[in-house]
Amino acid sequence: MSDPSPHHRQSPLDALGADDPHHDDHGAYPDEYPAEYPDEHHDDEAYEPRRQGGSRRAKKKRKPVGCLLVALVLVVAFAGGLYLGVSWVADRLNGGGEPEDFEGVASVEECATSGEVEITVPPGYVGSDIGRLLVDEGVVASSGAFTSAVGSGSVRDGTRTMCEGMSGAQAAELMTNADYIGGGNGITITAGKTKEQTLALLAEATGVPVEDFTAAAEDPAIGLPEGANGDVEGYLFPDSYDFGPEPTAVSILTQMVERSKEVAAEAGLTDDAVPGYTQHELLTLASIIEKEVLLPDERAAVAEVVYDRLEGACVAEGVPAGMLQMDSTVNYLLGAGTGTPDTTAEDRQIDSPYNTYRYPGLPPGPIASPGRASMEGAVDPTDEGYCFFVASGRDSGESLFAATYQEHLRNVDEYRNG
Structure with a gap:
């Protein structure tokens, strides 16, 4: 099913940045570091990325068979349309x-x-x-x-x-009428929801107490993969479901976890799909993508920004090696009810491995449930040298990507000047 994502709009700087270009969550500090960051966090060794790896991630090559598949799909579609017309x-x-x-x-x-x-x-x-x-x-x-x-x-x-x-x-x-599906227990969960948000929606739709869902989330019977470390965050796949006339919290979460594993396999999100990254790490990366942009066709470009920062490819542009500097991860710490995608200097000082301003590498786990497009973007990033992105300021919700800090500043000006 399609993958709906009605979460937050990007702020002016990158996806969720602050007002000052030198304080944005994907920003760089080419001349000097902002005063609110302790000096020890500016040491190259302190920013050693968690994932080193001896080579860049493998790039997928497009195969000629794609053209044949497109032609075949067109033929089938034409034949199907003719049949339906008859x-x-x-x-x-x-x-x-x-x-x-x-x-x-x-x-x-x-x-x-x-x-x-x-x-x-x-x-x-x-x-x-x-x-x-x-x-x-x-x-x-x-x-x-x-x-x-x-x-x-x-x-x-x-x-x-x-x-x-x-x-x-x-x-x-x-x-x-969705109310008739599964005896009134049909529900659509949109992408980008945290586990707390998802469990609350499930309880409201099914009448099963939220406490039952909280307990079921820790039950091994729901089938979480070993790499999830017993945490359902990110593994409750956003989709439309039919839970049947008398669902239980365990049966519901089992169905959603199974769907997550199915879509991950279809999207190619598996261990070492990107060399040096586990499936859990790739799902974590996909969840960040999900929270950073709105448009599905931008997911692969955001993935490249993440990889380039993790692997130190943006150091020349002022981004310390391994530092993601994503406000989406800080907002995860602050909770879903913050009311704004932005973070303050104080927020960015929170001492937590989920704070990607203070700690290098990916956070310990997903920050939301990613949809299919974000999973696909995580394993098939673009290869344009991107280190930054910013909301364009247009009604379309699109973003502007940049390889250099100076280009990024021009994109920020474009946003501010409309």
């Missing part, structure tokens, strides 16, 4: 211009005059696919009756209990 016309010819439709049942909650049918919509099914599925199960009279009633409505995958002999409008109501 089905649509057939529906209407069959019913004298209007698709055949049942009169409907007396109640969509009960099937007093017809049998119950459990319908499972697989991921990727579109309206016409679902319509044919409903026809095969005797729920609606024709695919056209269903698709006409759905219109532009969104149908999520999942399981519903429906009735034989429903009208297209009744079936569409059930299919587009």
Whole structure:
């Protein structure tokens, strides 16, 4: 499923920086270091990155087979569209211009005059696919009756209990109403949520006490990978779920952790997918990406900024080796309710390994649950020499990336001058 990310907007400097360009969370200090940073933190040895490695990360090369795959997808899409068009016309010819439709049942909650049918919509099914599925199960009279009633409505995958002999409008109501999914326990969790935020949302949606979720988060039965060190932070994958009519906290978190492992494998986020980094470290990196930018196509560029800083490639531009200087990690320490993406000089002095202004390398673990795009960006960074990024100030939410500090300052001016 798509990966929705409605979290914070970037501040003027990089993703979450301070007002002064020399204090931004991705900033550099080419002439002198700011007064609030202790001198011992300016020693090269003090900023030794946690991950050394003898070589830069391997870059993925694009393969010619990609063109063949694109061509194949276009052919399949054309064939599918032609088939759906024929089905649509057939529906209407069959019913004298209007698709055949049942009169409907007396109640969509009960099937007093017809049998119950459990319908499972697989991921990727579109309206016409679902319509044919409903026809095969005797729920609606024709695919056209269903698709006409759905219109532009969104149908999520999942399981519903429906009735034989429903009208297209009744079936569409059930299919587009999330409350009917899994007995009222359907929910969509967006990317960038912390574990505390996620557990609270799950409790509200399902009626299962939040205390049960807190206990379940520490239960080995939920299947966390060994590298997670028993912490669910980052491993509750953001997606749309059907938890069934009588879910438990353990069954819900198990499903979300399993989904996280599935998507990580699909995205190629595995041990040594980037040489020298474990899967847990890559997930941590992906979570930082998730909190730093809004647009999916910028995730790979942010990943490069992180890698270049970790590996000391930005030292010539004034960024101490291994120092990420990301406000997103500091805000994680401050909690989700800070109300602003920015941090203060005092915030940046917090003594914690999650404070990437004070401690080199990645923080100990994820700071939120990353979506698929951030996972993919983490294992396939750009190769442009980027060391900085800043919000563009445009309504599109895009960022401006720079390889040098001087270029970065020009991007900051562009933001400030509109």
